[in-house]
Amino acid sequence: MSVESARARTLSHVDPAEVPLQAALDALADPVRRSILRDLSVHDDWTRACGTFDLPVKKATASHHFAVLRAAGLIEQRDEGARRLNRLRREEFDTAFPGLLTATIDRAD
């Protein structure tokens, strides 16, 4: 039987290929979320916990943004102790939406 914790049970990941374009665009249209993605794109996988991002919003709001990114197939999350580590799903998302990530987060503004 499954022995995952109640905490990990909140972590449902979606195949980017199953994500509607609308959901992907809604996720990418928010500046705070793009900021998170840019941060992830310049760091190694699984090195950034949710609380380590420098965001202009409170933690409740940040938690909401991470959930949206996860539901859009843009990030993967994994619990490590009390912290939740993140990974940008660059390759999977690129396969589903070629060029979209590059066009939105590889920019100055």
Added chain:
Amino acid sequence: MSVESARARTLSHVDPAEVPLQAALDALADPVRRSILRDLSVHDDWTRACGTFDLPVKKATASHHFAVLRAAGLIEQRDEGARRLNRLRREEFDTAFPGLLTATIDRAD
């Protein structure tokens, strides 16, 4: 001196290079607007008047969407008699936001 009509005076176009990424994404995040862009992408320039699009909204709303697309540098408009013709600014927009248009309107959904 300029002899443009009062109608044409409402038509201010913006260089896509001057458009903030946020405005571009906001414009592309709406399904009605993407529908307009897809329609334009498969027809010759200046062949589609605003009223010829099959949209699920009333004309006041459609007019709003055309204004948003224009402000985002995604379309160019020109008056021809009582009708306002449209053109997708594919090349200019692609230069400013490489891959973004293709990633958002060249899709099934």
Added chain:
DNA sequence: CATGGTGTTCGATCCCTGTCGTACAGTTGT
């Protein structure tokens, strides 16, 4: 076991924007 740290959930609030009806401006044809 108590304390502090990390992150989620819930309810409430606020603001933005998509939507529409109506009125209006220009154009075309009768």
Added chain:
DNA sequence: ACAACTGTACGACAGGGATCGAACACCATG
């Protein structure tokens, strides 16, 4: 001149989403 057509402007409305505080669950460490 008049009517019909195309599109915009404006005010109003409703829905959704971003935001936050507070409460809670889980983990780590003393």
